[in-house]
Amino acid sequence: MSVYENKATLITPYGQGGVAVILGLGKNINEAIQPFFSTSKKIKPSQNIYYGTLYDDKREIIDQVLIRCFEYKEVDAIEICCHGGIAITEAIFQLLTSIDILRSDDLFSPSENVALQNFIHSKTDLVAKIFAYQLNGIWNSYIQEIVTHINQDNFTQAITLLESTLESFTIFNMITDPQSIVIAGKPNSGKSTLMNQLVGRERVIVDSTPGTTRDAIKVLVSLSGFPFYIYDTAGIRDSDNVVERMGIEKTFSMLDSGRHILWVIDSSLPPVEEEIPENALVLLNKVDLQPRFIEEYKRLYRNAICISAKKGLAIEEIARRLVPGLDKLQQSFPMIMSEDQYNVIVEVIRLLEERDTKKALLLLAGTCFYFSWSLE
Known part of the structure; x- marks a missing residue:
């Protein structure tokens, strides 16, 4: 058997998760692994899955595993499903190397490797x-x-x-390197409630007392299937509290960093002048309360989205504004x-x-x- 014939690679995250999967490709690769695998049936090149014990070349137990035999692009293939620890994974690769199944990162084309x-x-x-x-x-x-x-x-x-x-390259960059979103606005405008709605669970303490959030909180969320890192920030207002002022200063620093900005306004209160960044997406919150100032707000912020963070109203529209071409995405x-x-x-x-x-x-x-x- 040529040492260049048979190859194997890890197709699950290294050292992460309870299970690791090693893919091996090459002629008669199922026969090569057979002497080191104890099971009730002989391995055959079919779509069968076998449970048994895998041994190293000294007949010491490596792990109890599942082995699936199949054909991949007209080449014999096996998948070894083992426990996900690094030591076990490395022991299996050592065994495979000893029987001329070399560890390799080029089993697939460049595109397939990136996709995998x-x-x-x-x-x-x-x-x-x-x-x-x-x-x-x-x-x-x-x-x-x-x-x-x-x-x-x-x-x-x-x-x-x-x-x-x-x-599609723009989409690729967005889904592999999640962009950041800063939720900002005045205290008690519903910023933390919006974040909880986006996260889908009670991640942030919501309290009716202004100034509850005093530091930026970062969470990974999914908006219409697209991953974003979202930051809930301290409400912007004049404050004599030293800790709260530090949180507000951090909020201004994050607003200057070029991230997406969701500016939340409590539309149940009369409009007042706010210094809103030009690149911010304005969200008129608490429309479920049927605020009497909503039409005035709409005139002030023509591209704003009317939402109810508490009820989850119009949350999906936020994603459509942040992801160009989302409606056409397949x-x-x-x-x-x-x-x-x-x-x-x-x-x-x-x-x-x-x-x-x-x-x-x-x-x-x-x-x-x-x-x-x-x-x-």
Whole structure:
């Protein structure tokens, strides 16, 4: 057996969680692991799952595991599901190395590797589904369609399809590096109630006494499936309390940091002058109380959203304002997952505009994507 034939990689977060999964690929890989796996049945290259004890090359127990045998891209494959500790995972890799199944990070194409790592670290259900589609070969079919248009000299349609993917890179950056949102406003305007509504549980102490929140509180939340880090801050007002003033100063510092800002206003109170940052999204809160000043507020803040933090009214509209194109977003779209891929698509568009089809096809077939189609 060649040491370059069989490879294995960890497909779950390293050292995190109760279970770790190791994927192995290569010819007759199930037979290679058989002597070190004690089970009631012989392992066969099928979709069966086997439970048993895995031993090292000295016949010492490593762990009780589940092994699944299957075929991946016409190659024999096994998945070893073990307990998630680092020591156990490393012991299994040592065993695999001793029988010429080498630990490797290049079992997949660059795109698949990025999709896999982001899939297993997904922070919301929507993000997990998006990356699951990327792992399922969605780019292959998309590129095949583009190649068909190029071969038929239908350059306009090919360019349109390519251009439609460019915005996905912005989405990729948003879901892999959650943006921050600062909730700000005057005391008792409902900032902490809004945060609790967004988090979906009682994370922040809500009290009717102004000045309850005296420090910024950071929580990861999901808005329409998109992850955001959200900060509840001290209410902005004049205060003689030293601790509260420190919290207010921190609030102003966060407002200057360029994050998204949700400025909460208690619309049940008469309008007063407030120094609201230009990039803030104004939320007119407590509309469930049918405030008599609401029309006046709407005239003052034409792009404001009327909400009830307590009742959860219009919360989803906040996400639509923060995520451009959210209404048009589909889970099953090909996503650009690196700056290299983005630059390739931009260059291919330029080449097609110049009708240099040969270079465009070669660039699409390059190592940036590793698509399973041929130029012939």
